[in-house]
Amino acid sequence: MTDTSDDSFETLLEYIEDELGFATSYYNDSYLDRRVSSRMRRTTADSYADYLAELRSSPQEQDDLLDSMSINVTGFFRNPDVWDGIRDIMRTAAENHERVHIWSAACADGREPYSLSMLAHDDPEIDASGVHILGTDISEKALETARKGVYQSSQTVDIADQLEYLTDYHDYVDETANGFRVRDTIRQNVRFVRHDLINDEPKAGFDLVVCRNLFIYIDNEYKEPVLETIARSLQSDGYLVIGKAETIPPSLTCAFSVLDGRLRIYEREPLDSRRPVQG
Numbered sequence: 001m002t003d004t005s006d007d008s009f010e011t012l013l014e015y016i017e018d019e020l021g022f023a024t025s026y027y028n029d030s031y032l033d034r035r036v037s038s039r040m041r042r043t044t045a046d047s048y049a050d051y052l053a054e055l056r057s058s059p060q061e062q063d064d065l066l067d068s069m070s071i072n073v074t075g076f077f078r079n080p081d082v083w084d085g086i087r088d089i090m091r092t093a094a095e096n097h098e099r100v101h102i103w104s105a106a107c108a109d110g111r112e113p114y115s116l117s118m119l120a121h122d123d124p125e126i127d128a129s130g131v132h133i134l135g136t137d138i139s140e141k142a143l144e145t146a147r148k149g150v151y152q153s154s155q156t157v158d159i160a161d162q163l164e165y166l167t168d169y170h171d172y173v174d175e176t177a178n179g180f181r182v183r184d185t186i187r188q189n190v191r192f193v194r195h196d197l198i199n200d201e202p203k204a205g206f207d208l209v210v211c212r213n214l215f216i217y218i219d220n221e222y223k224e225p226v227l228e229t230i231a232r233s234l235q236s237d238g239y240l241v242i243g244k245a246e247t248i249p250p251s252l253t254c255a256f257s258v259l260d261g262r263l264r265i266y267e268r269e270p271l272d273s274r275r276p277v278q279g
């Protein structure tokens with residue numbers, strides 16, 4: 001890792017934001033440095049200034065860097081214990097509402113919203129026909145994959161293993177040469193739309209928002225606007241699930257009460273009962 005306090009790192013980030021259109025200012029420096037350093041190791045550049053020169057002259061390197069900047073690691077039923085908590089929320093929501101609206105915000109390539117749909121179909125206490133899932137992400141490329149619903153296993157990712165959370169995953173996917181295609185019965189509950197959680201308007205009427213593994217990458221000052229957007233998008237009795245390694249900033253804890261601290265499951269506090277921020 002090179003020293004990021006030096007001006008050339010800032011100059012490089014400005015170039016990436018202004019010329020390549022990736023909003024580096026939203027993300028924390030250590031994340032950005034890991035991505036840049038990993039690209040630098042594949043070139044002859046041994047300083048940020050050298051790498052900037054390489055980037056300016058190579059459209060291929062520009063594409064490769066942008067690709068590596070997008071944080072799209074995901075999986076079906078990621079952190080299975082959290083999915084037990086999500087199942088409980090879905091049951092409660094299905095009991096209380098004829099139609100259940102769920103938003104998988106920052107859904108990457110769609111495996112999270114499809115997991116929600118599969119769970120709705122798999123659970124005998126949930127009427128899947130009333131469950132409507134919206135998957136959104138800032139990345140059009142990720143959404144393209146999501147809409148296709150086809151996933152390959154690789155040396156490091158075993159899709160069948162991820163789907164083992166279900167009673168019998170063969171009910172929900174068809175096998176392809178080295179992966180799976182999500183069946184139409186599962187796809188019909190899910191719709192995908194591009195949405196930028198930092199800049200776009202809130203949505204409305206959701207019973208559950210699942211927004212996992214985005215906060216670990218974004219800069220602290222952007223966590224609040226994202227959580228405000230989510231709070232405004234939830235019904236007054238709605239729930240929020242964030243990533244297992246993530247936290248809600250203290251200034252916003254009044255918008256949510258903790259339902260399960262270990263699983264990072266929160267319930268929205270009604271707007272009028274929110275207390276002013278202390279301190």
Ligand SMILES: C[S@@+](CC[C@H](N)C(=O)[O-])C[C@H]1O[C@@H](n2cnc3c(N)ncnc32)[C@H](O)[C@@H]1O
Pocket residue numbers: 070071072073074075078105106107108109112136137138139142195196197198199211212213214243
């Ligand atoms: C690590 S993935 C998380 C995927 C999934 N939620 C999970 O936990 O498995 C983070 C996703 O956040 C998306 N993202 C980054 N910035 C975003 C923003 N401002 N608004 C919406 N999505 C964003 C990325 O494109 C990426 O697909």
